[in-house]
Amino acid sequence: MPSRESTSRDRPLVDIRDVSVQFGTQRVLRNLSLTIPRGQTCCIIGESGCGKTVLLKSLVGLLRPTSGEVLFDGKNLSRLSDKELTRERIRLGYLFQNAALFDSMTVGQNVAFPLRQHRQVTDKQVQELVLARLAEVGLPDTVVTKKPAELSGGMRKRVGLARALVLNPELMLYDEPTTGLDPIMSDVINELIMSTRRHHNVTGIVITHDMRTAHKVADRVVMLYPLPRLSPEESQVIFDGTPEELERCKDRRVRQFIRGEAGERLMELRQSSAMMPAH
Numbered sequence: 001m002p003s004r005e006s007t008s009r010d011r012p013l014v015d016i017r018d019v020s021v022q023f024g025t026q027r028v029l030r031n032l033s034l035t036i037p038r039g040q041t042c043c044i045i046g047e048s049g050c051g052k053t054v055l056l057k058s059l060v061g062l063l064r065p066t067s068g069e070v071l072f073d074g075k076n077l078s079r080l081s082d083k084e085l086t087r088e089r090i091r092l093g094y095l096f097q098n099a100a101l102f103d104s105m106t107v108g109q110n111v112a113f114p115l116r117q118h119r120q121v122t123d124k125q126v127q128e129l130v131l132a133r134l135a136e137v138g139l140p141d142t143v144v145t146k147k148p149a150e151l152s153g154g155m156r157k158r159v160g161l162a163r164a165l166v167l168n169p170e171l172m173l174y175d176e177p178t179t180g181l182d183p184i185m186s187d188v189i190n191e192l193i194m195s196t197r198r199h200h201n202v203t204g205i206v207i208t209h210d211m212r213t214a215h216k217v218a219d220r221v222v223m224l225y226p227l228p229r230l231s232p233e234e235s236q237v238i239f240d241g242t243p244e245e246l247e248r249c250k251d252r253r254v255r256q257f258i259r260g261e262a263g264e265r266l267m268e269l270r271q272s273s274a275m276m277p278a279h
């Protein structure tokens, strides 16, 4: 009989079970199931509005699915008490799209924030940990006293990453980590996602529109499709495989996305705006 230890290690870190999310009459996710094993980096791609961020929010317990459940290491975060949720949430690191730094705090205070909230640490330990995390993302000690507004977009993203990593999370969630960055800084972020995984054995979920990111960092790519474009019996996951398999995928919808072709979209958008009442 397997020990309790081996049973929990074998359990997928993330288990999305038959999840549907609906806002009023708008259905965004329908019967979505996905398991992410420990150590995997999974990129979730798909056109704007298909529900990628909604999925991420369901995962961290910020949003309760209309039906189905999302398990993190076997626990449904949306059912936990506040105390239990806090305990589980510190096992997750979240790099938000805009880095979501506290503007009124210095870089040092931003990175130190989770430590001060959740760990019993001395000022000296905080300082050492903050500097070590900043060095890891390629930022010098001199940024510690700066405010986020004094930094470039790429630096802010890296401060956000340092802050997300400071409590040694087991799962990192990256929401469009390269959006708005030049190709070189995008690649720096890709490299950091890869080194985070290598050095800390972190499981990763990366939401991205950037096909270079998907190719470089992913073990697995999952493509979601907007529900209004699907028939009731079709799965919302229209691709699930390696980046190499993605390249070879013949599905027209997948090819259109990875090549960045508007296809019939522009015509559809014009038609739907023509149907809108004039203001």
Ligand SMILES: Nc1ncnc2c1ncn2[C@@H]1O[C@H](COP(=O)(O)OP(=O)(O)OP(=O)(O)O)[C@@H](O)[C@H]1O
Pocket (backbone or CB within 6 Å): 023, 028, 046, 047, 048, 049, 050, 051, 052, 053, 054, 055
């Ligand atoms: N709290 C909410 N209340 C109502 N509708 C919402 C809410 N959150 C998301 N939506 C809707 O759900 C749909 C999916 O949104 P979501 O942000 O997940 O898309 P996405 O795939 O992440 O898009 P993008 O790539 O543009 O960020 C959108 O139509 C959005 O308007």
